[in-house]
Amino acid sequence: MTIDARGDTLTSQVMATIRQRIANRSLLAGAKLPSIRALARNLSVSNSTVVEAYERLVAEGLILSRPGSGFYVASQTAPLSLSEIGPKRDRAIDPLWVSRQSLDAADSDLKPGCGWMPPDWLxxxxxxxxxxxxxxxxxxxxxxxxxxxxxxxxxxxxxxxxxxxxxxxxxxxxxxxxxxxxxxxxxxxxxxxxxxxxxxxxxxxxxxxxxxxxxxxxxxxxxxxxxxxxxxxxxxxxxxxxxxxxxxxxxxxxxxxxxxxxxxxxxxxxxxxxxxxxxxxxxxxxxxxxxxxxxxxxxxxxxxxxxxxxxxxxxxxxxxxxxxxxxxxxxxxxxxxxxxxxxxxxxxxxxxxxxxxxxGSYRKHLDGLRQRLSRAMVKVGGRLRNIGIVPWLEPQAGMFLWCKLPDGIDSSDVAKAALAHHVVLAPGNAFSVAQSAGSYMRFNVSQSLDDRVFQVLTAAIREAAER
Amino acid sequence: MTIDARGDTLTSQVMATIRQRIANRSLLAGAKLPSIRALARNLSVSNSTVVEAYERLVAEGLILSRPGSGFYVASQTAPLSLSEIGPKRDRAIDPLWVSRQSLDAADSDLKPGCGWMPPDWLxxxxxxxxxxxxxxxxxxxxxxxxxxxxxxxxxxxxxxxxxxxxxxxxxxxxxxxxxxxxxxxxxxxxxxxxxxxxxxxxxxxxxxxxxxxxxxxxxxxxxxxxxxxxxxxxxxxxxxxxxxxxxxxxxxxxxxxxxxxxxxxxxxxxxxxxxxxxxxxxxxxxxxxxxxxxxxxxxxxxxxxxxxxxxxxxxxxxxxxxxxxxxxxxxxxxxxxxxxxxxxxxxxxxxxxxxxxxxGSYRKHLDGLRQRLSRAMVKVGGRLRNIGIVPWLEPQAGMFLWCKLPDGIDSSDVAKAALAHHVVLAPGNAFSVAQSAGSYMRFNVSQSLDDRVFQVLTAAIREAAER
Known part of the structure; x- marks a missing residue:
């Protein structure tokens, strides 16, 4: 199909009309567009001009063609929402939940779930x-x-x-x-x-x-x-x-x-x-x-x-x-x-x-840090075991303990209960694409040395068990 | 077409075989794949299993179907190259050229084309x-x-x-x-x-x-x-x-x-x-x-x-x-x-x-900076006019002068010639999607106060005029 210069201008005008109706909401997302014949009559253009305009708008993704039924306004492009990409999840186990809670925590909050160490460890x-x-x-x-x-x-x-x-x-x-x-x-x-x-x-x-x-x-x-x-x-x-x-x-x-x-x-x-x-x-x-x-x-x-x-x-x-x-x-x-x-x-x-x-002191800092982490690992591991939370393995180094909660306890429930007491935890499924880690939790040993962590954890587990 | 569990496994195996041949380069990009019949015989599977496998690989984009001719290996996904997106351009007027030259310049280089001021202006x-x-x-x-x-x-x-x-x-x-x-x-x-x-x-x-x-x-x-x-x-x-x-x-x-x-x-x-x-x-x-x-x-x-x-x-x-x-x-x-x-x-x-x-001194710094820029604007504008380079307008403020070069001179040629003398310029088409600014150039007045800028510019324009 060839279109001469005038035809092309008319097509553009029809397209602009439709774009404008969509933009000013006189045509809402999902609405049916006027039939080709009706619009052609209305705008005093030929049917083929409207056909061409509709086809180009379809190519642009602004409208959809449903064969046998007509043309419809496509849903508007909304800004990207990360929480809407991928499977729907409870906000408490959304991958961004732990980040936001940790980064937003008040200075007085405890953050055994966060991924970094307290200032005086640096x-x-x-x-x-x-x-x-x-x-x-x-x-x-x-x-x-x-x-x-x-x-x-x-x-x-x-x-x-x-x-x-x-x-x-x-x-x-x-x-x-x-x-x-x-x-x-x-x-x-x-x-x-x-x-x-x-x-x-x-x-x-x-x-x-x-x-x-x-x-x-x-x-x-x-x-x-x-x-x-x-x-x-x-x-x-x-x-x-x-x-x-x-x-x-x-x-x-x-x-x-x-x-x-x-x-x-x-x-x-x-x-x-x-x-x-x-x-x-x-x-x-x-x-x-x-x-x-x-x-x-x-x-x-x-x-x-x-x-x-x-x-x-x-x-x-x-x-x-x-x-x-x-x-x-x-x-x-x-x-x-x-x-x-x-x-x-x-x-x-x-x-x-x-x-x-x-x-020269950075190397010394690292030596001290490793020893301090190693001691914290033993101490926090022991206290967690005391309340039925068992490390999946003994890490050779680092700050994280990946732990199994007592049977039947959902780590997301525990995290939500603890947050109410200003303790940010890291529930397992935030780390799991397959959502297979509901009974696990990550602890940062450098952020888990306060007694209150274990008091709140104990209470939160009890609360989760009663649900 | 329904496939039972065993059929599905066979299809996956055929797909894995093809994937592996592509990965280990026994099938190169653009190569024709074995015919459906030949591969089916070779792997002892049915023709329909190969058809299904090829169709899925087409859906994945790994192979292409050319109707009437057969199946071909698609070109491998190469890493993203920004210089290959969009229209092909001379590297000297590529939008990234000015950035790279400016950021990579030696301390002794002059940078009238760059978008920031010298340290002692800050x-x-x-x-x-x-x-x-x-x-x-x-x-x-x-x-x-x-x-x-x-x-x-x-x-x-x-x-x-x-x-x-x-x-x-x-x-x-x-x-x-x-x-x-x-x-x-x-x-x-x-x-x-x-x-x-x-x-x-x-x-x-x-x-x-x-x-x-x-x-x-x-x-x-x-x-x-x-x-x-x-x-x-x-x-x-x-x-x-x-x-x-x-x-x-x-x-x-x-x-x-x-x-x-x-x-x-x-x-x-x-x-x-x-x-x-x-x-x-x-x-x-x-x-x-x-x-x-x-x-x-x-x-x-x-x-x-x-x-x-x-x-x-x-x-x-x-x-x-x-x-x-x-x-x-x-x-x-x-x-x-x-x-x-x-x-x-x-x-x-x-x-x-x-x-x-x-x-408190930041406000004073800004006041001084504006005056200094305004003086530089007058001075650099005058020196540019002396060599036939004319500002498009007199800016109310800021550090940039957008200038027209003498008739027939291509700013990209001038920029290349100047670079050989360690002067980084900003040729107009680096700023122009439509490539309509070939005779323009941007000058940063704070970086254009050295006599050598004008010596090199004069020589580079002469050189470009002789091309």
Whole structure:
């Protein structure tokens, strides 16, 4: 069908009329549009002009055609609601619930469910020194944008730290970001398209789910065992469907505290090769380790594996700084995306992070921190067992205990009851794509040393048992 | 067609076989797959099982069906390349070119094309004081995540600043972000879907284009006049097609330095109502203003208009902090997205920004800055005219001069020639979706005071004229 210049203008006018009626709500979502004949008569145009206008509006998605019935107004595009993507859930076990409750908590609230440590567990004095040092830095450090890759000496230092863990990487393969979360977000922008399928662990860090929803991908999970993902199931899932990406923590797994074994790591990488799967290894808990666990990035040499990390957990979550270590041919595309979406961000935080990492006391801080966490782990583990809450495993390190509640108790009920007493807990299903962790709960031992945590927990469990 | 459990398993096995052959490259992109009959015989399954498997792989996008010819391996999903989205362009006028050259420039390079001021034009001393003050702050300020909305006293202060410009907004409607760029990025995540159509000005800030490409939307531009967008064309474009969003600067337009007139602002808002268009008003140059220009957000009362801003241009681009002011019912969805994609980011930078803004000297800094810019504008404008480069208009304020080069000179050629002499320029077409600004160039007057800028420019123009 060819349309001359005048026909094209008339079509545009008809389209504009319909658009306007929809915009000013004289035609509501779901309403039937006038018949072709009626509208043609009404606007003094030919039937074929209306047909063409309707077809183009259908192509734009503004109206729908129901063959044999007519044309209808499509539902308006509403803003994206993360809580409406994916299966409907109780708000208390929505992946964003724990984040929001933890971030919004008052100073006096207790937060055994949150994912970070109290201020006095972090290197406050080093940070104060770093701020004073920075107050004497050159003007550009204080006022200018960061470079596309980010502060060179910090990238060199991160490169040496990765080499210590067996990951050989040049500073040109390291891209600084504003946080670990932003690292994964940038990689998702780079690697996935809406509708792609992404693999995660069950359970996994709840914000992986929230972040992946924002990328409009399908999330598939594989159960996590004490030595890594259930590798037979992992193989089966890969064979069934094409997955673009797998996101995991290998050294200290969140929330379980499990450690990937070399055998599972090796099989995982073979499957990644076989099914052209890219893996994001989130190594954000690296500095908590007491003995080095295998890293996928070290085995793989950054071919299929991308490692990300940050300093939010051991240095500061106020002055955040993260990084991506990836194969050299991906860096340029990642830099373009970083500039497009953040421009040259994060310079001051990178300067601060470098200053603290160079400060001789940071290593001492980490030594002390590991011991303190290890003592808290024993103490909190014991107190939890006393009230019938049993750790799934004894983690080698880190701050998390993934625990089974007494039989028949729903962790979501317990979390809701505890919140009324200003205690923020982390119910299991917030971590579970398959919603299979209703009787589990994650405890952050550094935030669970107050007696009130156990008083409120005991009462909340009693309350949940009576429901 | 119904498939029993065993049939389904066989189908999955056939699919896994094909997936594996593609993954291990025994079937390359574009290769023809075995015929249905041949594969069925080979794998000892029925023809209908292979048909089902191929159909599902087509649905997944892994293979393609060419009717009458057979099935072919689809091209592998490659990582997103921003430079490959949208029309192909010379790298020198790619929207990301100016950003990368400016951010990557050596300290000794001259950057008349960049979008920010030299360090000594920014409030260095206030920043040093703020860093020292922060070194004595409470532990949580130094180590903890930010709250979901961001630092309350800073949101209150931003609310008062907006009220001064006629935008009435409660602190609960203000969301802190890590930068102005991140504000727009978050809003795009919230408001647009891949394939939506977004309106920008021609010319417009080049990073709007790069950012919108990352969101996989179609970008449409309307010419900008000295008083705002060409409003008749704007109306025509809206009538022709459904646009989801319009992104613009209203007070001091980047790159032109133009100021929106009240008449155009009013017509623009009427069109936005008529065509259900949301507007992002990027007010990042607000603090440069000498006399207050009309704000869309003020006229509209934040119904259809969202205002964003930041302090990267007047306070620091190293300690960045931005904000979004939007209608109350959108804040919750934006907070969810902010947590999902950044977690509680930017606390330290928000503390620093607050400290500088509260410092009595900031207002004095701005007064001095405006005078200094105004003097530079006169001086640089005069020197440019001397070599035949003529400003499109005399901006009321700000740092940019949008200039026409001598007839027949291509600004992209000039930019390339100047780069060889370590001078980063901003060629017009980097700002133009329609590629209509080849003879224009943006100058940042604060970065154009060195004699060498004009020597290199003169030589580069001569060189371009001889091509």
């Amino acid at each position: 290197p406050e004095e080093s940070l104060r020194r770093a701020l004073r040092t920075l107050s004497r830095a050159d003007g550009a450090s204080l006022t200018d944008y960061g470079t596309p890759l980010g502060l060179a000496p910090l990238r060199q230092l991160i490169g040496r730290r990765l080499a210590d863990k067996g990951v050989e990487v040049s500073p040109q393969q390291i891209l600084l970001t504003e946080s670990g979360t932003q690292s994964i977000d940038l990689l998702c922008r780079f690697l996935v398209e809406p509708g792609d399928v992404v693999l995660v662990d069950d359970p996994c860090y709840f914000n992986f789910q929230a972040l992946l929803r924002a990328h409009r991908v399908t999330i598939v999970s594989v159960p996590y065992t004490p030595t890594g993902p259930d590798i037979d199931l992992f193989a089966k899932v890969c064979a069934e469907r094409r997955h673009r990406l797998y996101i995991t923590n290998s050294a200290i797994h969140n929330p379980t505290g499990a450690t990937l074994s070399p055998v599972v790591a090796h099989r995982l990488l073979k499957l990644a090769d076989q099914f052209a799967l890219t893996i994001i290894e989130d190594d954000i808990f690296a500095d908590f380790e007491t003995t080095a666990a295998p890293r996928l990035a070290a085995f793989d040499g950054l071919e299929r594996v991308i490692q990300i990390g940050s300093f939010s957990k051991t240095l500061s979550a106020s002055a955040r700084c993260g990084f991506i270590a990836a194969r050299p041919d991906w860096i340029d595309g990642l830099v373009d995306l970083k500039i497009a979406t953040t421009f040259g961000g994060g310079r001051l935080n990178a300067e601060l992070t470098l200053s603290v990492l160079r400060d | 409030p260095e001393e206030s920043l040093r004081r703020a860093l020292r003050t922060l070194s004595r702050a409470d532990g949580a300020s130094l180590t903890d995540y930010g709250t979901p909305l961001g630092l309350a006293p800073l949101r209150q202060l931003i609310g008062r600043r907006l009220a001064d410009k006629g935008v009435e907004v409660s602190p609960q409607q203000i969301l802190l972000t890590e930068s102005g760029t991140q504000s727009i990025d978050l809003l795009c995540r919230f408001l647009v879907e891949p394939g939506d159509v977004v309106l920008v000005d021609d010319p417009c800030y080049f990073n709007f284009q790069a950012l919108l490409r990352a969101h996989r939307v179609t970008i449409v531009s309307v010419p900008y006049t000295p008083t705002g967008p060409d409003i008749d064309l704007f109306a025509k474009v809206c009538a022709e097609r459904r646009h989801r969003l319009y992104i613009t600067n209203s007070a001091i337009h980047n790159p032109t330095g133009a100021t929106l007139s009240p008449v155009v602002a009013h017509r623009l808002l009427k069109l936005a109502d008529q065509f259900a268009l949301t507007i992002i008003e990027d007010d990042i140059f607000a603090d440069f203003e000498t006399t207050a220009a009309p704000r869309l957000a003020a006229f509209d009362g934040l119904e259809r208009v969202i205002q964003i801003g930041s302090f990267s241009k007047t306070l620091s681009a190293s300690a960045r902090c931005g904000f979004i002011a939007a209608r109350p019912d959108w804040i919750d969805g934006l907070v969810d997205l902010k947590i999902a994609t950044t977690f509680g980011g930017g606390r330290l930078n928000a503390e620093l920004t607050l400290s500088v803004l509260r410092d």
